[in-house]
Amino acid sequence: MIRSTLAALMATxxxxxxxxxxxxxxxxxxxxxxxxxxxxxxxxxxxxxVVSAGADxxxxxxxxxxxxxxxxxxxxxxxxxxxxxxxEVGAETTTNDTLAPQSTFGAALDMADAFNPNATTVPVTxxxxxxxxxxxxxxxxxxxxxxxxxxxxxxxANSVTASQAFSFINIGxxxxxxxxxxxxxxxxxxxxxxxxARTYPxxxxxxxxxxxxxxxxxxxxxxASRGQQLLLIAASRASDLRxxxxxxxxxxxxxxxxxxxxxxxxxxxxxxxxxIPVIIDPYANLPGRFESLGATQHNAxxxxxxxxxxxxxxxxxxxxxxxxxxxxxxxxxxxGVSHDNALRAITSAPAxxxxxxxLGTVEPGSRGDLVIWxxxxxxxxxxxxxxxxxxxxxxxESRQTELRDRYLTLDESERPxxxxx
Amino acid sequence: MRIVLRSATVAAITLGLVAxxxxxxxxxxxxxxxxxxxxxxxxxxxxxxxxxxxYTPYPSQPVLLRNATxxxxxxxxxxxxxVLIRDxxxxxxxxxxxxxxxxxxxxxxxxxxxPGIIDNHSHLGVYPSPGVSAHQDGNExxxxxxxxxxxxxxLWPQDPGFTRALAGGVTSMQILPGSANLFGGRGVTIKNVxxxxxxxxxxxxAPYTLKMACGExxxxxxxxxxxxxxxxxxxxxxxNVAGYRSSWIEAQEYKRKWDAWEEDGEGDMPGRDLELDTxxxxxxxxxxxHMHCYRADEMAQVIDMSKEFGYKxxxxxxxxxxxxxxxxLAEEKICSSMWADWWxxxxxxxxxxxxxxxxxxxxxxxxxxxxxxxxxxQRLNQEAxxxxxxxxxxxxxxxxxxxxxxxxANPAKSxxxxxxxxxxxxxxxxxxxxxxxxxFSVYAQxxxxxxxxxxxxxxxxxxxxxVTDFELGQPGEGDMK
Numbered sequence: 001m002i003r004s005t006l007a008a009l010m011a012t013x014x015x016x017x018x019x020x021x022x023x024x025x026x027x028x029x030x031x032x033x034x035x036x037x038x039x040x041x042x043x044x045x046x047x048x049x050v051v052s053a054g055a056d057x058x059x060x061x062x063x064x065x066x067x068x069x070x071x072x073x074x075x076x077x078x079x080x081x082x083x084x085x086x087x088e089v090g091a092e093t094t095t096n097d098t099l100a101p102q103s104t105f106g107a108a109l110d111m112a113d114a115f116n117p118n119a120t121t122v123p124v125t126x127x128x129x130x131x132x133x134x135x136x137x138x139x140x141x142x143x144x145x146x147x148x149x150x151x152x153x154x155x156x157a158n159s160v161t162a163s164q165a166f167s168f169i170n171i172g173x174x175x176x177x178x179x180x181x182x183x184x185x186x187x188x189x190x191x192x193x194x195x196x197a198r199t200y201p202x203x204x205x206x207x208x209x210x211x212x213x214x215x216x217x218x219x220x221x222x223x224a225s226r227g228q229q230l231l232l233i234a235a236s237r238a239s240d241l242r243x244x245x246x247x248x249x250x251x252x253x254x255x256x257x258x259x260x261x262x263x264x265x266x267x268x269x270x271x272x273x274x275x276i277p278v279i280i281d282p283y284a285n286l287p288g289r290f291e292s293l294g295a296t297q298h299n300a301x302x303x304x305x306x307x308x309x310x311x312x313x314x315x316x317x318x319x320x321x322x323x324x325x326x327x328x329x330x331x332x333x334x335x336g337v338s339h340d341n342a343l344r345a346i347t348s349a350p351a352x353x354x355x356x357x358x359l360g361t362v363e364p365g366s367r368g369d370l371v372i373w374x375x376x377x378x379x380x381x382x383x384x385x386x387x388x389x390x391x392x393x394x395x396x397e398s399r400q401t402e403l404r405d406r407y408l409t410l411d412e413s414e415r416p417x418x419x420x421x
Numbered sequence: 422m423r424i425v426l427r428s429a430t431v432a433a434i435t436l437g438l439v440a441x442x443x444x445x446x447x448x449x450x451x452x453x454x455x456x457x458x459x460x461x462x463x464x465x466x467x468x469x470x471x472x473x474x475x476y477t478p479y480p481s482q483p484v485l486l487r488n489a490t491x492x493x494x495x496x497x498x499x500x501x502x503x504v505l506i507r508d509x510x511x512x513x514x515x516x517x518x519x520x521x522x523x524x525x526x527x528x529x530x531x532x533x534x535x536p537g538i539i540d541n542h543s544h545l546g547v548y549p550s551p552g553v554s555a556h557q558d559g560n561e562x563x564x565x566x567x568x569x570x571x572x573x574x575x576l577w578p579q580d581p582g583f584t585r586a587l588a589g590g591v592t593s594m595q596i597l598p599g600s601a602n603l604f605g606g607r608g609v610t611i612k613n614v615x616x617x618x619x620x621x622x623x624x625x626x627a628p629y630t631l632k633m634a635c636g637e638x639x640x641x642x643x644x645x646x647x648x649x650x651x652x653x654x655x656x657x658x659x660x661n662v663a664g665y666r667s668s669w670i671e672a673q674e675y676k677r678k679w680d681a682w683e684e685d686g687e688g689d690m691p692g693r694d695l696e697l698d699t700x701x702x703x704x705x706x707x708x709x710x711h712m713h714c715y716r717a718d719e720m721a722q723v724i725d726m727s728k729e730f731g732y733k734x735x736x737x738x739x740x741x742x743x744x745x746x747x748x749x750l751a752e753e754k755i756c757s758s759m760w761a762d763w764w765x766x767x768x769x770x771x772x773x774x775x776x777x778x779x780x781x782x783x784x785x786x787x788x789x790x791x792x793x794x795x796x797x798x799q800r801l802n803q804e805a806x807x808x809x810x811x812x813x814x815x816x817x818x819x820x821x822x823x824x825x826x827x828x829x830a831n832p833a834k835s836x837x838x839x840x841x842x843x844x845x846x847x848x849x850x851x852x853x854x855x856x857x858x859x860x861f862s863v864y865a866q867x868x869x870x871x872x873x874x875x876x877x878x879x880x881x882x883x884x885x886x887x888v889t890d891f892e893l894g895q896p897g898e899g900d901m902k
Contacts, residue, residue, distance in 0.1 A: 091637070091767035121765065238896065263896060283796050285902045286550045287581055287892065293551075294896035316796060320765040327803065330863030335901075380803045380863045381810035400764070400774045404815060407780065410748050 023047075024391055025063040026372065029073035034348035034361030037340065043073065045368035048391035053362045066386075072377050074343065076131025076152075076369030076389060078360045080279045080311035080350035081259055082322035084121045084133050085151060086114040090319060098319070099138030099145070107193070107213065108220040109146030111135050112163035117155045121320050123398035126153035128323035129371040129384040131394075132161065132359055134350065136168050136232065136259075136318075143175045143186055144168075144193065144213075147220060148232070150354055152369070154389045165354055166230035167221055168259075172240045173291045187243065193217075194251065197225035227253035230354060232279075237291035238263040245274045257353050260284075260315070262292035265299045268306035277309035277353045281316070282332040300345070301336030311350040312342070330378035342378060368392075466690050469702075472573060474623035476612055478850075478873030483507040485520050486855060489529035494536035494829040494844035498822035504534050506851040509874035514845055527869075533859055536829035536844050537592025537613075537852035537870065540798050541711070541836055542738050542758050542791035546596055546619075547572055549580030550795065551891075560599035561606060565643045565655060566668050568631065569695035570606035572596045576619045579889045582795040585902055587613050587878045587887070589799035590854035590867035593624060595836055597738075600634035600713040601642040603655065603664045607699055608632050608711060610836045614872055615887050628837040630735070631703055635661065635714035635723060636769045662722060669730040672700030709735040709837055711758070715769035717745035724753055736789065736835040739763075740781075741773040747784030756787035756835045760797070761804035761811075778805070778827060779812020779819055789835060790827045801828055806861040821861050851875075 024045040031041035033053060042057035042065075043050060052058075059065060088095035097114035115135060116122075125133065131153055137145035145168040150161040170178060175186040189212055196203060196210030200218040203210060210218050223229035231254055233244055241261060248254050258264070261278040264271060271278065282300045287293040303310045312332060314324040329342040337345070351360030358367045368391030375382030387394040406420050486504040491514065493499065505512040505520060520526065547559035558575030561567040576596055586594065591613050598605035609619070610627035636658065644656030655661045675697040682691050702708035710727075714720050714737045727734050736756035737743065741764065743750055743757035750757060759781070764773025782788040790805045792798035809824040833843025842850040851874030858865040870878035879885035883899065892898055 089765060089768050089771055124764075266896065283799075285585060285799075286795055287895065288550050288552050288795075290551055290553070293892075294900070296897055296900050296902050298901050316794075317763070317766060321762070324762075327807070327863060331800070331803075334864045334866055378863060380806045381861060383810065383814065403772055404744075404774045404776045404780075407744050407774075408815065410745075410784075 022391055022393070023060065023063070024368065024370070024388060024393070025059060025065045026068050026073055026370065027059070027065045028070055029068040029372070030070055031362060032072070032074040032340075032343045032347065032377075033363055034075050034344070034351075034366075041073070043362055043370060045370065045388065045391045048368045050362055050364055050366040050368055052364055053366075066372075068372055071385075072373040072375070073362070074129070074371050074373070074377055075347045075360050075362045075366065076371055076387070077129045077326060077346050077377075078132040078134075078350040079125070079130050079313060079322040079325050080134050080346075080353065081313035081315060081318055082125075082133045082135055083138065083319035084125050084153075084322045085116055085119045085135055086111055087319045088116075088119055088121070099140035101140040103141050104214070105146075105217055106142040106144035107146060107167060107197075107217040109137055110164060110220075111137050111146060112149045112160055115149060115151055115160060117151075117157060117159045120399045121322075122153050122155050123395065124320070124400055125323045126155070126387060126389075126394055127384065127396045127398055127401070128326065129373070129377065129387060130323055130325065131369040131371070131387065131389050132351075132356070133322055134165070134354060136166075139170050139174065139178055141178075143170045143178045143189060144217065144221065145170065150356055152389050154392070154394060161359070162354075162356065164223075164229065166232045166257075167224040168232045168234070170234045171244070172235045172237055173289055174234060183240070190247075193221060194225045197221035224254075227255045229255070231256050232259055233257070234259045236260045236262040236289070238266040238294065240291065241267045242270065245270050245276065248274055248276060261303075262299065263294040264308070265296065265302035266294055268303050268308055271303070272307040277311070277349070278303055279311045279313050279350070279353065281314060282312050282328050282335065282337075283314075283316070297331065297335040300332045304337060304341050304345075309349055309352060310345050311353055312345040326378055327380055330380060333378060339378065467693065469707075472571075472620060472623075474625045475618065475620045476614065476616070476623055476625055478509045479614070479875035479877070481506070481509055481851070481871075481874035481876070483512075483520070483524040484871070484874070484876075485518060485524050485526045486529040486532075486534050486853070487526050489532045489534040489855070490859070491845065492533065492535045492822050492825045493846070494825050495846070496820070496823050496826060498820070501530075504845060504853065506853065506871060506874045509851050511845055511847055511849050511851055511853070513847055527855070529855055531858075532868065533856040533865070534845070535590070535825060535854050535856065535860060537842070537854055537872065538590045538801050538828045539832040539836070539843060540586070540591055540594040540792050540801060541736065541789055541832040542793045543586070543594045543596055543798055544599065544793070545582040545586065545594065545795060545798070546576035546578060546580045547598065549577045550582055560601040562601045562642060565602050565639055565653070565664055566604045566696065567598075567602050567606050568604040568668070568697075568699040570598060571609065572598050572607060572632075573609040573619045573623065576609065578616055578619055578622060579891050581889045581892050582798070583613055583615055584887050584889060585795065586798045587870055588867060588880070588902065590802065590856070590860070590870055591798055592852040592854070592870065592872050593833075593836075593838070593842060594798070595630060595711070597630070597632045597711060600632070600638045603634060603639050603661060604668060604696075604700070605632035605634060607708070610838060612872055614877060615889065624836075624838060626841075629699075629702065629708045630711050630836070631699055631708050633665070633710060633712040635712060635719045636716060637767055638713070639664070658719070662726065665726060666729070668696075668700060669726075672697050672704055673730065676701045676704055703732045704730065706733070709835070711736050711738055711835070713738045715739050715741045717742035721746060721749065724749070724755070736787075738791065739770070739793070741770050741777065743786070744774060744777045744780040745772075747781045747786050750781065751784045751786035754787070756789050756831060757781050758789040758791035758832070758835065760793070761790065761808040775808065775811040776815050776817070778808035779815070779817045782819060782823070782827070783812070783817045787831050787834065788827050789831045791832070802856075802860040802865065803863055806863075809861065821859075824861075
């Protein structure tokens with residue numbers, strides 16, 4: 001049994017889960033490489049990096065191969081959108097760093113200042129096979145949420161993979177509410193802000209002020225305004241998406257990706273032609289707002305068929321339930337997406353969108369994020385049996401598993417349950 | 422537990438309605454019987470069912486589902502079995518059933534057949550899509566005790582969410598008021614059959630329910646005055662419990678007054694109080710209590726309070742910590758209506774674990790998978806599957822067939838409708854789902870959904886995919902959703 005083999009392995013390597021890269025060799029895997037499925041595959045990770053992966057791999061001489069016995073092996077899952085690690089308890093504002101309604105700043109807010117590798121959400125997410133997360137700001141005082149990051153879920157002190165990986169802005173109904181009350185106000189604000197940022201710092205030296213952004217916000221938005229940083233835009237309605245496409249036509253230097261895109265399927269060909277990728281929630285199929293009247297679970301299928309780079313995310317509870325992206329991807333398959341494309345949408349596609357070379361794939365040169373599964377990774381009764389990040393095997397425990405183990409039996413005849421751990 | 426009409430006057434009114442509808446549905450027919458048989462009872466001066474169900478099953482042909490894998494909903498699984506639906510009801514479950522020519526035979530080989538899913542915690546219709554300000558009809562936030570309001574009076578039957586839930590195999594559901602209030606008001610149980618009116622959806626003869634709420638919500642909404650300080654009571658969990666108890670004391674006094682008057686038959690009828698009518702209904706066992714309560718210690722307080730005043734809690738909802746007192750809940754025969762894995766969005770949800778549902782089940786208590794979500798309601802089978810798998814990994818040996826009790830039988834029991842639906846037993850309503858594959862897989866979809874024997878949804882036939890008024894003429898009208 002794979003479980004016992006792995007358990008034995010874990011027993012040998014798990015002491016303290018020392019953050020040291022190890023040599024890992026997995027054989028007989030049904031491997032999703034990020035691009036294709038390879039049967040009877042072998043993966044060799046050395047010093048945290050994949051050195052070989054695929055069929056017909058020669059094992060290193062000192063290898064202690066772990067026989068996956070045909071089980072699914074994938075890159076670490078990449079959640080393309082989360083607030084994991086920046087909020088502990090959603091309703092408790094002291095623990096919630098996603099947004100700052102009273103802040104003077106918007107674009108300058110940097111989620112790397114908030115990210116807490118010790119947040120309980122991090123292991124909860126990791127033990128479901130999600131090893132990398134895009135962590136986005138919320139929106140408090142305006143349409144500019146701030147800058148997001150890419151992190152791993154190891155819980156290690158140095159788990160931020162890339163800070164200031166993208167800037168996040170909000171248009172449509174949400175953006176309107178944040179910019180005075182209408183879409184035209186949003187677009188006037190956005191155009192002015194991009195001009196402020198693009199001309200930073202010259203404009204601020206000459207005029208001492210921008211039209212929209214204060215000095216720090218302009219500095220923060222400058223890379224995105226020049227296409228040096230991803231500009232992530234939340235938008236849903238087809239007409240809003242067309243406005244984003246027009247924005248990119250007017251400003252071809254911009255590197256734009258969309259979040260939400262409920263009516264993306266209605267403009268799928270145009271998005272593909274404009275090379276604008278999307279991060280969508282495949283569950284979204286309700287006209288929850290007037291900007292999402294066309295929402296359907298077939299959005300993913302239609303966008304992918306049109307050639308739009310599509311990543312999937314679970315957007316309903318992005319701080320605590322980013323782990324549900326696997327179930328989301330399974331549902332996308334039930335609604336027309338191929339299994340390969342659904343896997344791609346939670347591994348290599350998000351890595352592409354965020355420009356994270358070496359993540360979301362298991363190929364020579366990839367980072368050693370690997371998950372071995374006890375079944376089809378996308379099916380709801382499956383779970384990881386082993387998770388590696390940068391070649392280091394990870395604990396599969398969380399605060400939740402500790403609570404579970406405490407309460408497996410309710411026998412208090414000797415001592416209160418508080419003594420059991 | 423159903424609401425019994427006792428007075429001759431009411432019986433006449435009810436009969437009149439039946440006549441107007443020209444209906445001979447089982448539901449209305451038994452109303453008729455009830456009224457007739459109860460005519461001699463103590464007269465009650467007002468109608469306890471003034472907004473009666475007008476739901477009648479839609480016409481159906483006899484159908485045989487041939488060679489399916491069948492979860493009967495009460496712990497049985499049968500390979501290559503047939504299910505016969507006739508006259509709107511489940512007629513027979515067996516192998517190689519022989520049927521007459523008038524029966525439509527559907528080849529269900531490779532498919533799975535289950536009872537329709539019943540969600541006992543939904544806000545469809547009261548918090549409908551689109552979620553615009555004009556549609557916020559689920560919480561009467563004006564006071565902490567609003568037992569006088571009824572969810573059915575705020576329910577918009579054109580919520581597109583009903584159609585999505587139908588595509589998820591949901592055949593009945595309870596629509597509850599929200600959890601802002603200590604007493605949120607009455608819930609209503611409906612068949613998931615679209616209608617021009619709420620009455621046209623109401624589950625015939627289902628008892629009324631009362632929504633109550635523990636914990637953070639009431640004290641946040643009232644005590645913190647929506648962010649301003651000071652607000653009113655309750656400000657703390659102490660205030661919550663004092664609030665419930667004060668109301669129960671009033672309800673006991675009200676009931677005594679009415680009981681005395683009915684006993685003596687003398688003097689003026691006591692003045693009516695809508696709020697206390699509902700609480701009195703709980704004390705009399707006619708109205709079932711469904712209480713939003715996350716923390717184990719709070720549930721234990723509420724259990725004692727229910728004994729203090731002589732009523733029973735039917736189900737704790739959300740019940741994120743039920744696993745901590747599963748033994749007690751089994752002892753008290755109180756259900757837990759739970760998510761598979763929601764947690765952490767507020768302090769009282771912080772100790773949520775993935776094994777809550779299977780641990781409650783394993784302790785012998787009544788476990789229910791609920792949604793509280795217009796998205797979650799569309800895949801409750803997947804939520805059960807996740808919980809089952811997590812339970813098994815923790816060493817709990819639970820079969821898929823037993824796990825299906827979380828989706829149909831147990832919620833039906835919690836709503837007082839298990840004598841009519843919730844399992845594939847002969848004589849029950851023909852509320853049945855044909856799944857494309859094992860519904861414990863993420864890839865399974867509800868292909869056909871029968872309600873009272875009528876095919877109300879068919880994934881392969883766009884004429885059997887209902888579109889609400891709201892979605893007509895909008896982007897995506899009639900699309901696969």
